[in-house]
Amino acid sequence: MPLNIYAGFSFVVLLVFLHLFYHRHAFVRWLSGVPAAISSISLYALLVLLLGFIPQKETHAGILSITGLDHLKTSWPFFISQVYILSSLGLVILRRLNHLTMRNVGFFLNHAGLWLVIASGGLGSSDLMRLQIELYEGKPFTNLAHDQVNRYRLPFSLKLNDFILEEYPPRIAFADARTFQIIPEKNVSFIPAEPGKRFPFKEFVLQVDTVLMHALSESIGMKAVPAKDGVPACHITVFRASSVAATGWIACGNRSMHPVILPLNDTIMIALLDPEPRKYQSLLEIINRNDTIPAVLEVNKPIKIRGWQLYQMGYDQMEGRGSQLSIIEAVNDPWLPVVYTGIFMLLAGAVYLFWLGQGNKNKQKQ
C-alpha cells in the first residue's frame, strides 16, 4: 500500500483546499506569509545545526535518545519541521499562482522546485532501496543482495570476471628509523617514484634509478613480475657530495611480505609508502532476462539496468591490487524523476536569480 503517495496527495489536496476556501482566514494568511517562511526555515536550520554538531548514533538510552537528538533525521521534531516548511512553501506558491507573470517565473522555479525536492525526498525515502552485493572473481552468477536488515533477489544476475586496480606511482620518504615518522625536508615530505627524479635531503641527494610497479624479491634484488602480482619497488641511489652514501631496493609490503627499506644511517631510513589507487573497475557479466551482456563498472560510471543503478563501491583493501572481492551497490529510487525535476527547477531558478536578482533588488533600493 503506497502510504507515502496517499499521504503526499492528501497533503497537497489539503493545501489547495486551504488556499481556495480559507485564503482570508487569519491562520492561512499567516502561514502563507513571509514571517512563517522565516520561522519555518529557522526551525529547520536549528535542527540541521544540531545535526551538524551532535554525532548521530542512536543509543536508545539517555537524554540524547529521549529528545531525539542522536537520531534527528528520524525524529518527530524533524518531521514536524519539514511539514511546517512544506505547508508554508506550498501555500505561498499557491498564492503566487494567482499572478502568473514572467517576473514570477523565477519565484515559481525556486519555490516549487524546493517544494518538490523536500517533499519527494522525504516521501521517497521509504521507497528507496540501497543494497550491497559482494562478488568474488570466478564465482558463479548471483542475484543476491542485502542491506543491513534483509536479503533480496535482484531481477538480474551478476558475475565478476575480473577486478582490476591500477595504482599511482608510490611515494618515497625519509623516515626516522626508530619511530617511523616521516622526516620532511623544507616542507617536502615525499616525492613520487618516477625514474630520474631527485630528492634533496639535508646533505644528501636521493636519485630514483628504476621503478617497477609489480615486483617480487630475488636474492639479487627485485624482479618484475606480471601485473596483479608483486608489490611496487624502486631502486635508488643516495649521494653525499659526489660519493654514494647508500644504494639499493625499497619496496612496499603486502599480506605476505614486509616492506623493504633502505637504511641511510643509524637514525634515518628510506621507505616506499603504499601507492594510492588511480582507478579500479569490475569486469562483469550480467544476465538480464535471457541475455548475457558484458559490462565494466567503475567509480563515477554507474550501470543502469531494469530500473536499478549499480555502483562500484569498494574492494578488499587489505589485498589491494590482488583483491578478488568487488563490493557493488544496487540502488532503486522510484521517486528519483520527481526529485530531479525539483533539482532542475532549482538550477534554473538559481540561474534566473543570478542574472535578474540585481534587477529585482534595484526596485527596492534604499
Next chain:
Amino acid sequence: MNWIDFPVIVLITALTWISGLITVLAFSRKTFFRRSGIMLLIAGTLVLGGFIAALWIHLERPPLKTMGETRLWYSFFLALVALAGFLRWNYMVLPATGIPMALLFLLINYAHPENYEKTLMPALQSIWFAPHVIVYMLSYALLGVSSVTAWIGLYRHYQSRFDRQTLYYADNLVYLGFSLLTLGLLFGALWAKEAWGHYWTWDPKETWALLTWLTYLIYIHFRYHQPEKTGISLRILAFSYVILLICYMGLKYLPSAATSVHVYSN
C-alpha cells in the same frame, strides 16, 4: 611551476596588492595615481591567477583537491570580487575588505605548505569535480565579501553612522553568491548520485553546506520582509559567514564530522 615557486608568487602578489590598495585608498578622485593603483591590484590578481593555471597544467589535474589548493582559488576570487565590485560601484569598502581577506588566505597558505601531488582518487575523477568546487569557491568569495561588509556595517551601526548603501551592496553580492551557492549544492547532489549512489546522505559536509544555504536564505527573506530592520539583517549576515567558514574549513575540528567522505587530503 609548483609549490616550490609559491613563496615568490606570494611576495609578488602581496606587494602589488598592498601597494595597489594603499594607492587606491589614498587617491579618491579618478587620477593617474588611482588608475595605477587599480592596475597594480589587477596585476597582483592576474599573477595569482596565472600561478593557479600553471599549477593546473603542472599537476595534470584541477588544483582543487586539498584545502590548500582551494584556498588559492578563494584568495583569487576574493580579490576578483573586490575589484569587480569596486570598478562597478566605486565603493571603497569592497577593496578595503576584500583585498586584505584575499591576502590573509594567501598567507595562511604560505604558513601551511603542502606536498603537491598529481594523484587524484577515483571518486574525484569526474566532470563534476571542477565545476562543483569552482562554483563553490566563487560563491564563498561573493558571500565572504558581503559578510565582511556587514561586519563593517555593524561597527558603524554601533557608532550611529550607518550607511544604508552598505546593505544595498551587500544584498547584490548575496544574491550573486547565493545563486552560485545553490548551483554548487545541486551540482554536488547530482554528482553524489553518480559517484556514491544517492544525491543526499547527510554527510557532515553536506549538512553544513545545507546549513550555510539556509542561513543566507533566512537573510534574503528577512531583508525582503523587513528592510528597515538593518541591525538584525547585519547580524544575520555576519553570523552566516561564520557558518560558511565552519563548513569550508572547520569540519576537521568537529568530532561529529570525522567520518565525512569529503576528507580528501592526507
